[in-house]
Structure formats: structure tokens, C-alpha cells
Amino acid sequence: MLWPLLYKDLNESQRELRRKSLDFIGYSVLFSQLTALVYVYIYANFLRRGAVRRLEWRLRYRILGGKTPTRGKVQSVGAALVYWAWMGLMIWLCVKDVDHDYIHLTRAFGMAAAASLPLNVLLGMKYSPLKLVFPNCSYEGPVNVVHQWLGSQIYLLLTVHACLYLKFFWDTSRMKTRLLEADALCGVWAFGVMTILVTSAYPLVRESFYSVFYNLHIIISGLLPPLLYFHVSHSRPYIIATVGMLIVDRVLRVMSTMSTTATISLDPRSSILDILVSFPNKPPPPAGSHILLNVPSLSLWAKNPFTVVESGSGHVRMAARVRGNFTKKLVRVAKVPVNIESGYGGHGVSRELVGGVDRALLIAGGIGGTFALPWARFLKANGVDARFLWVVPKVGDLLWARDGVALAEVYITGGHNGNGEGRDEEGMELLDASSSRDALSAHPLSLSSGRPDIREAVGELVGRDKRALVMVCGPDLMAEDVKNAVRSHVLAGRDVTCHMEVFGH
Numbered sequence: 110m111l112w113p114l115l116y117k118d119l120n121e122s123q124r125e126l127r128r129k130s131l132d133f134i135g136y137s138v139l140f141s142q143l144t145a146l147v148y149v150y151i152y153a154n155f156l157r158r159g160a161v162r163r164l165e166w167r168l169r170y171r172i173l174g175g176k177t178p179t180r181g182k183v184q185s186v187g188a189a190l191v192y193w194a195w196m197g198l199m200i201w202l203c204v205k206d207v208d209h210d211y212i213h214l215t216r217a218f219g220m221a222a223a224a225s226l227p228l229n230v231l232l233g234m235k236y237s238p239l240k241l242v243f244p245n246c247s248y249e250g251p252v253n254v255v256h257q258w259l260g261s262q263i264y265l266l267l268t269v270h271a272c273l274y275l276k277f278f279w280d281t282s283r284m285k286t287r288l289l290e291a292d293a294l295c296g297v298w299a300f301g302v303m304t305i306l307v308t309s310a311y312p313l314v315r316e317s318f319y320s321v322f323y324n325l326h327i328i329i330s331g332l333l334p335p336l337l338y339f340h341v342s343h344s345r346p347y348i349i350a351t352v353g354m355l356i357v358d359r360v361l362r363v364m365s366t367m368s369t370t371a372t373i374s375l376d377p378r379s380s381i382l383d384i385l386v387s388f389p390n391k392p393p394p395p396a397g398s399h400i401l402l403n404v405p406s407l408s409l410w411a412k413n414p415f416t417v418v419e420s421g422s423g424h425v426r427m428a429a430r431v432r433g434n435f436t437k438k439l440v441r442v443a444k445v446p447v448n449i450e451s452g453y454g455g456h457g458v459s460r461e462l463v464g465g466v467d468r469a470l471l472i473a474g475g476i477g478g479t480f481a482l483p484w485a486r487f488l489k490a491n492g493v494d495a496r497f498l499w500v501v502p503k504v505g506d507l508l509w510a511r512d513g514v515a516l517a518e519v520y521i522t523g524g525h526n527g528n529g530e531g532r533d534e535e536g537m538e539l540l541d542a543s544s545s546r547d548a549l550s551a552h553p554l555s556l557s558s559g560r561p562d563i564r565e566a567v568g569e570l571v572g573r574d575k576r577a578l579v580m581v582c583g584p585d586l587m588a589e590d591v592k593n594a595v596r597s598h599v600l601a602g603r604d605v606t607c608h609m610e611v612f613g614h
């Protein structure tokens with residue numbers, strides 16, 4: 110029973126019982142997490158077909174119907190169900206054995222938060238062991254979104270924990286004494302650190318001040334474990350597990366970082382940098398995988414992710430759209446020492462994703478071509494019937510692709526909204542496509558002005574008895590259009606898989 114909540118004066122054996130009950134909450138959280146992971150594995154590998162798959166697509170409808178999806182936010186009906194079901198489970202675990210004991214409830218929220226920390230670090234690891242179980246799940250995709258959700262839930266649990274304790278100290282006139290004791294102070298500081306982390310990770314702040322978010326995440330998150338360790342002894346097993354994972358992640362990241370040289374060039378007709386990185390002593394990462402690029406002479410800390418578009422003997426090639434701070438500085442260098450962290454996030458082109466697929470449709474918007482082009486080459490080499498639609502604001506933005514352009518049906522929108530991803534708006538001036546052909550070193554399959562009809566393209570792809578794959582990498586609205594086009598076919602029972610690649614989170 111929960112209500113009324115009382116400040117109970119417990120004897121030794123009652124305290125012992127409460128301690129055991131609180132420990133049990135921690136084990137229950139771990140057990141729930143394990144069950145959820147096993148369920149996701151079974152769901153992804155065995156259950157996601159037929160009526161279950163159609164239900165999943167129905168639940169993907171956006172709740173408030175806003176136009177632009179915001180990454181990390183709980184926006185679809187299905188996502189909201191998962192988020193609040195998990196939150197509900199945590200709250201139920203916290204309240205179920207309270208037995209009118211206010212302190213039990215207060216500590217239960219702290220315990221549930223502490224027990225959730227290791228999983229959250231596991232989800233946030235760049236080289237997470239979860240990849241062994243979910244090889245197709247890139248760090249940048251759903252895993253990162255769940256990491257953000259769980260982070261916000263941990264913060265909510267900690268907020269309730271802190272508020273309940275403050276009320277207790279206030280009611281028992283111990284605000285001035287208890288809060289100055291070392292263990293309570295550690296808790297207060299840990300809550301402060303968590304507040305800074307959550308605020309800097311808020312989408313608006315993160316997107317505007319990415320380097321602030323990134324540096325705070327790396328530096329300040331390291332303060333949390335020692336503060337929590339000294340705050341309360343019962344949560345130490347979770348803190349030790351968290352620290353262990355943070356150390357493994359850092360060590361793996363250092364081990365997969367290599368110092369080398371990059372040659373950077375920018376064609377004056379283009380706003381996309383061509384980056385050639387030499388891999389003299391190590392096999393280069395495969396095309397389609399991601400690397401983190403650090404240029405120490407420009408910034409000691411910043412590491413920006415890019416996609417490998419070409420992987421040859423002893424080198425890889427990447428293309429980077431000139432956008433903000435980092436890429437603008439890159440324009441000014443020609444040959445420069447760099448640190449490359451490879452094998453991060455996406456796994457590169459692989460048969461696993463296209464196994465059994467009869468037809469594929471690749472749709473790229475702007476720099477999303479760096480994702481689509483390696484796949485177009487791979488599908489062609491493996492004899493899969495594939496169509497590649499590539500929408501760019503101007504012809505110059507295709508130059509980096511060289512002969513790869515020959516695989517694409519190109520659409521020139523002529524629009525640029527300044528965010529560097531060709532997120533074009535209606536009513537823009539369209540280019541005369543035919544006059545643009547000469548700028549390219551290879552001829553595309555077709556060159557048109559305007560945008561492709563995505564609904565029609567998806568409709569043409571999806572045959573009655575064939576297995577189809579749609580892959581998209583581009584602006585949010587383009588991805589949303591593709592998702593909506595695919596949805597109607599999935600709901601009609603067609604066998605079509607949709608992979609949405611996201612640049613940034």
C-alpha cells in the first residue's frame with residue numbers, strides 16, 4: 110500500500126527488510142532490461158512479419174502530426190507506448206512494496222535510476238557489445254534514440270528521488286545539517302551534473318552547440334560515477350558496472366584510432382569537400398561504414414562522423430558538405446595530419462541487409478548520396494535489380510561522385526536552405542537540367558529538374574510477389590515521405606523493407 114506516506118521509525122530488522130526490498134528493485138530493473146533485450150531480439154528476428162509487422166507500421170503514425178520529425182523525441186504512437194510502458198514499469202517497481210514508508214519510496218526511485226545506468230552506457234557506447242546481438246543496428250539509429258530516452262527517464266527518476274528527499278529534510282528540519290554531509294553533497298552534485306548533461310543533450314541545445322554537448326558528455330559524464338559511488342553504498346555494483354563499460358568503450362575507441370594524413374580538395378563549382386585519407390599500415394574500413402574524423406590542428410577534441418564512399422588499397426575517400434564550424438575550417442587545409450576512428454556505427458555495405466531481396470530502391474537527398482552510392486555499387490555488383498534516385502540542389506554537388514553518377518537518376522532542385530542538406534522548399538527556382546550535364550565526368554541515367562515522385566517510385570518497385578527494399582538517406586521530410594509511401598504497401602501486405610539512414614542525432 111502506498112497512501113498515506115509516513116516517516117516511519119523502523120527497528121533494525123525492519124530496516125534490513127527495507128534494504129532487501131530496495132535491492133530487489135535493482136535486480137528487477139536488470140531482469141526487465143534483460144527480458145526486453147531478449148524480446149527485441151526475438152521480435153526482430155522471428156516475430157516481425159505478417160500481422161505483427163503491419164501493426165508495427167500502424168503504430169508508427171506520428172502523434173501530434175507536426176510536419177518535421179525531431180530526432181530523439183518520442184513522436185510516434187508506438188514509440189510513446191514503449192516509452193511510457195517502460196516508465197510505468199519503473200514507477201510500479203518503485204511503489205509496489207512501499208507499505209506507507211516514505212523513505213522506502215524515496216530510495217526506490219534512486220535505486221531504479223542507478224540500476225538503469227549500466228544499460229544506458231551500453232546503449233551509448235560507440236563500440237557496444239550489443240552489436241554482436243543486433244549486427245544491423247547502427248549506433249546512429251534506434252539504439253541512440255533509446256539511449257536518449259533512457260537518459261531522460263533516469264533523470265526523471267532522480268528528480269523524484271531528490272524532491273522527495275528535500276521534502277523529508279525540510280519536514281524534519283535538517284536542511285542545514287544533512288545537506289552538508291559528504292554523502293548527501295555527492296548526491297546533490299551528481300544531480301547537478303545530470304541536469305547539465307540532460308540540458309546540453311536537449312535537441313535544441315545539442316543541434317545549436319554540438320561541441321558543447323559533445324565535450325560535456327565526454328568530460329562531465331566522467332564525474333557521475335565517483336559522485337554516485339560515494340553518495341550511497343547500495344548502488345555501487347551498478348556504478349562499478351557503469352565505470353567498467355565506460356573504460357572498455359574508451360579503450361576500444363583509442364585502439365581503433367589511427368593517425369594518418371588526409372588530402373582535402375574542393376571543386377569551385379561544388380560545396381562538397383573531397384577527402385582522401387591514406388591507410389598505410391591497416392586495412393581500410395569498408396565502403397558504407399562510418400569513421401570519426403579529428404583534425405588536431407583545427408580542434409583537439411572535435412570528432413565529426415563521415416561515411417566512407419570508396420575504400421581502395423591503402424586509402425579511403427569521403428565527401429563532406431561544407432556546413433558549420435568544422436567543415437568550414439577544413440576548406441582552408443589541403444594536406445593535413447588527422448586522427449581517424451574507424452569501425453564506428455554503420456557496418457558498411459553487406460549482404461545481410463539485402464539477402465533475399467529481389468528489387469531495391471535507393472533514395473538520396475544531397476549529401477545522403479555518400480550513403481546511397483556505396484550501396485548502389487554493391488547492389489549492381491551483386492546483380493540486384495536496383496534503382497537509385499538522387500536529389501541534389503545543384504549539379505556541382507554531384508562532382509565528388511565521379512563515375513558513380515552513372516548509376517543514378519538525378520533530380521536537380523536548385524534549392525538551398527542553408528542547412529547544407531538540400532532541405533529544399535516549395536516554389537524554388539528550378540534549373541534547366543540539360544545545360545548542367547556537361548559539368549559531370551559521367552552521364553547520369555537521367556537528369557531532371559524538380560523532385561522525384563517518391564510515392565510513384567515506391568509503387569513501381571513493390572511487386573506482388575517480390576521482396577523489395579527501400580533505403581533512404583536525406584532530409585527529414587524526404588525520409589518522412591518515403592516512410593509514408595512504404596507504409597501503405599506494408600499495410601496492404603506487400604513484402605517491403607524500409608531502411609532509413611540518419612546523419613546526426
Ligand SMILES: Cc1cc2nc3c(=O)[nH]c(=O)nc-3n(C[C@H](O)[C@H](O)[C@H](O)COP(=O)(O)OP(=O)(O)OC[C@H]3O[C@@H](n4cnc5c(N)ncnc54)[C@H](O)[C@@H]3O)c2cc1C
Nearest residue numbers: 316319413414415416429430432433434435436479612613
Ligand atoms: C553516421 C553519420 C555519417 C555521416 N556521413 C556524412 C557524410 O558522408 N558526409 C557529410 O557531409 N556529412 C555526413 N554526416 C554529417 C556530418 O557529420 C555533419 O554534417 C558534420 O559533422 C557537420 O560539420 P560542421 O562543419 O557543421 O561541424 P560542427 O559545427 O562541428 O557540427 C555541427 C553539427 O554536426 C553534427 N555533428 C558533429 N559532430 C558529430 C558527432 N560526433 N556525431 C554526430 N553528429 C555530429 C551535429 O548535428 C552538429 O550539430 C554524417 C553524420 C553521421 C552521424
